[in-house]
Amino acid sequence: MYSKKLIWAMLAAFVFTSLAFFIVNLPAPKNKRIYEAILPYFPYKIKKELGGIDIVDTRTGKDLDIANAKVYQAYDSFLRKWGKKHLALQGNTLLILDDQGKVLKKLQLDQKERAWVEEFFKLR
Numbered sequence: 001m002y003s004k005k006l007i008w009a010m011l012a013a014f015v016f017t018s019l020a021f022f023i024v025n026l027p028a029p030k031n032k033r034i035y036e037a038i039l040p041y042f043p044y045k046i047k048k049e050l051g052g053i054d055i056v057d058t059r060t061g062k063d064l065d066i067a068n069a070k071v072y073q074a075y076d077s078f079l080r081k082w083g084k085k086h087l088a089l090q091g092n093t094l095l096i097l098d099d100q101g102k103v104l105k106k107l108q109l110d111q112k113e114r115a116w117v118e119e120f121f122k123l124r
Contacts, residue, residue, distance in 0.1 A: 027072035031116040083121035
């Protein structure tokens with residue numbers, strides 16, 4: 001009936017495709033210290049649900065109903081968009097701002113952290 005080579009080829013194609021989708025949907029690498037300092041001010045949270053995970057807007061309590069495979073990419077996208085409006089660099093100091101532009105917190109950055117902030121949030 002079916003050749004063993006065909007079965008192995010189908011298995012290899014399935015594994016390759018699965019790994020490719022897994023790698024494409026990984027979240028962007030983050031600087032742990034800066035990321036953890038920013039999270040308390042970020043208005044979105046990842047929430048575990050019966051059907052997987054979802055993003056919740058903490059200001060309204062509304063679920064955003066994003067497909068499980070895209071949750072981390074969407075979360076990074078929301079974080080970048082929020083960061084462009086609520087983060088500012090002044091030399092080696094990162095300012096976390098509220099909606100009115102008032103400084104909530106200041107963080108001193110080293111060169112590696114500053115490079116990550118500039119690259120991840122596209123700040124200069």
